[in-house]
Amino acid sequence: MTTASPCEPLLAALHALLGERMSTSEAMRAHHGHDESCHADALPDAVVWPHSTAEVSAIACLCSQHGVPMVPYGAGSSVEGHTLAIHGGICIDLSQMNRIVAIHEADLTATVEAGVTRMQLNRELRHSGLFFPIDPGADATLGGMSATRASGTNAVRYGTMRENVLALTAVLASGEVVHTGTRARKSSAGYDLTRLLVGSEGTLAIITEVTVRLYGMPDAMSAAVVNFDSVTGAVDTVIQSIQCGIPLARAEMLDALTMQAVNRHSRTDYPERPTLFLEFHGTADSVAEQAAMVGELAAANGGGGFAWATRDEERNKLWQARHNAYFAGLQLQPGSRCVATDVCVPISRLSECIEATYADLRHEGMQAPLFGHVGDGNFHLMLLVQPGDEAAMAQAKAVNHRLIQRAQGMEGTCTGEHGIGIGKQPYLAAEAGTHGIAMMRAIKLALDPAQLLNPGKIFSY
Structure with a gap:
């Protein structure tokens, strides 16, 4: 596996291509060599900011010619070291590729560049009656969310990025551009290359455009907070709700210590007990019916003190408190x-x-x-x-x-949404098995034989 540092001819070629959108400054390298994980910082040798798929292709061609690693970068919000340049090389920051290419309202799809964030897309959609539901908490980029197969608070109703990415444009290590999938709702055409790249953590290709599913905004949305005597009571309420066929839109559980941290951080006054944050989507009648059924189940499991939020500003405040749980926890x-x-x-x-x-x-x-x-x-x-x-x-x-x-x-997984990155590599072999890892390696070497794309992530070579 190459660990080559950029040579002067490569840096000169990148500067000629991008001008001031290439930097070797210590501050920029340090910013891109750090993420939200506990892993040691690892700085790239240079950072570039492409503005198009063609520029990403040109960057990849140059890096490939010089045998220099490439590390795709979105918002830097990963927690498993995905964007750390552990072998040096060029950090390709896609945040300036932030154009919404097309919104097809009648087809419930949108095509965006990789640097578009989920909140940016939803702001663009706010007058259309549509929304994009995948919500990992951080205002991550759609490219990064695709690369890590992100999910979040809405996954129980709307699925993860795996179910919501229809098509991709991506650049291989060689610089070749590939288009996977279509805007059609389903396909049986050949290998599912879209799903291959979704969750590949930048090790197989650099995602530059994403076509995603959109959903109609529900007629009614209602959120609730309910506290419990025990974590088991909270969890069992959600499980029983799902088993009864109640279509929960969101179901988040925070334990007593987390609620204590949330109250301090967000200046809220929730009871510091195990708590469910719930949301229901549908018509006014169906939302009321769903809420009543969950209320009965909660009461039977030691739940009480329901607090309801139906107005947008109330719901947003409630869910912002939930999204702040990670940063609130750090302040403990x-x-x-x-x-x-x-x-x-x-x-x-x-x-x-x-x-x-x-x-x-x-x-x-x-x-x-x-x-x-x-x-x-x-x-x-x-x-x-x-x-x-x-x-x-x-x-x-x-x-x-x-x-x-x-x-x-328990027949579960070492990572439900963060991905493998650096930190979960020892556990992937146990989960995928010897032959599964061998298959992954074969795919990696077929698409990136010089191992230049985000080397050292997912598994060792």
Whole structure:
């Protein structure tokens, strides 16, 4: 695997192509060599800002000719080290490729450049009666969300990026441009190259355009916050709601410690108990019916204190508090970094997995905020570590290791939405198996034989 640094001829060629949209300054390299993870910073040798697929193609051609790694970059919000240039090379920042190419309202699709963020797209759609539902919390780019197969709070109703990306334009390591998929709602034409690239974490191609599904804005939307005596009661309410066929739009669980952090950070006054954040979409009558049914289930599971939000500003405030849970959790130990976890298990095993995780934390004498997208069996444990505290880091990694083994033992996965990146590589082999890893390597080498695209991510070569 090459670890070549850019040579002067390559840097000169990139400057000739891009002018001031190429930088080797320490500040820019440092900014792009850092993410939200606990992994050590790793700076690229240079950063470039293309404005078109043609420019990305030209950059890839030059890097390929000189044997220099390329690291795609979106908003820098990853938590598994996806954008860290661990082998140096050129960081390709796609944030200035932020044009909305087309919105086809009648077909419920939109085509955007990779640097368009989810909030930017929804602002453009606000007068159309349509919206894009995938909401990972951070205002991530659509290219980055595709590359990491992101999901988030709406996944229980609308699915993940895997279900909502119809077509892609991408640039291979050689500089060749490929177009996968169409705007048709389904296809049986050959290998599903779109799904191959969605979730590939920039290791197979650089995504430059994305065509996504849109959805009609519901006639009525209602959100609720309800607290419980126990985490098990909260989780069981969601599971029973799904089993009863209630079409929850969002179902988020925050434990008592997370609610304490949220109250401090967002200046809210929610009860500091295990809490569900719920949302219902549909007609006014159906939303009322869904809410009543969930209310009955919640009451039977020790839930009470329903607080409702029906106006947009109320709902937005409620969900902003939920989205701030990660940053709120960090403030429980100011200056700390987070060993992020995001296991996902079959929903029937979710309560069991969470309770076993709490038992492990008690055994270790640790406290850690726990929250997650319980409607699809995905939850996060925030293991907070002060930089330089090697003993605490080792303890956090050991807890995470046991959590992942626990989830995989329940026929779950080591990552429900963050991706593999650097941090989850040791667990991918157990999940995919020897032959599965061999197949992945074969695909990687077929598309990127010199291993220049985001090298060192997903698995070692």
